[in-house]
Amino acid sequence: MRWLTYGTDAVLVECASRAEAAAVRATVVSAAHPEVVEVVPGASTVLVSVRPGSKALGEIRASVEGADLTHPPAGDPREHVPDVRYDGDDLELVARTAGITVEKVVQLHTEAEYTVAFTGFAPGFGYLTGLPEPLRQARLDSARTRVPAGSVAVAGEFAGVYPRASPGGWRLLGRTDAVLFDPRAERPALLAPGDRVRFRSVS
Known part of the structure; x- marks a missing residue:
């Protein structure tokens, strides 16, 4: 996957597949990081935005890259x-x-x-x-x-x-x-x- 800077307070994660994008989204959402403002998945991308001035993007990247994306968190879907x-x-x-x-x-x-x-x-x-x-x-x-x-x-x-x-x-x-x-x-x-x-x- 590729991590692309998206303005000053967001990152666009380009994934290799739809399944990987879904796993990245699930991992970020389940972490419930207090500085995350929005998580927006696409067909093979995930946009993560944080509060202005936050340093959380590095932590989020580390948590995603350290996660087992083949078994993402199931969460509690509606x-x-x-x-x-x-x-x-x-x-x-x-x-x-x-x-x-x-x-x-x-x-x-x-x-x-x-x-x-x-x-x-x-x-x-x-x-x-x-x-x-x-x-x-x-x-x-x-x-x-x-x-x-x-x-x-x-x-x-x-x-x-x-x-x-x-x-x-x-x-x-x-x-x-x-x-x-x-x-x-x-x-x-x-x-x-x-x-x-x-x-x-x-x-």
């Missing part, structure tokens, strides 16, 4: 189980591409346990890892100009839920009424890195 109506516009396309039935798509999607690897794209949008192999499919050839809020979708190795109406090219499996982002709430974003998600099928 769990979310949003209800989903599986009636998405691309449900049959996903089934056809995977060579399975629509019912099997729903079964695979609901039996999997997902982890929020990182957030981005839009406020409240979590990139969920743990998608079963048959459902790992390419984005649409042409993105939609408007995807409704609450759309449950897949693209590549990720699953996700659109927190608000926006353009998008992911394949739509269904929709949920769960509120992914509320700027008035104490925690505006429902999903945070490290959280666990399971989807429940409802009529």
Whole structure:
């Protein structure tokens, strides 16, 4: 991994893989260093910022480099189980591409346990890892100009839920009424890195 200075009070850790980035994030978070202000994971990076003037970045680096990143701290992740109506516009396309039935798509999607690897794209949008192999499919050839809020979708190795109406090219499996982002709430974003998600099928 590479440690890159990011301004005067932060460091960007470039990792060799998504798994290594997740382990670095978990290690920093579990240490609960009082000088850490924010830990922001990306696909293969982790940004760690500390209080202005703090000397904690050296301590944080030492703790990460001394940790066993193959067995990162498990922490105490929050769990979310949003209800989903599986009636998405691309449900049959996903089934056809995977060579399975629509019912099997729903079964695979609901039996999997997902982890929020990182957030981005839009406020409240979590990139969920743990998608079963048959459902790992390419984005649409042409993105939609408007995807409704609450759309449950897949693209590549990720699953996700659109927190608000926006353009998008992911394949739509269904929709949920769960509120992914509320700027008035104490925690505006429902999903945070490290959280666990399971989807429940409802009529």
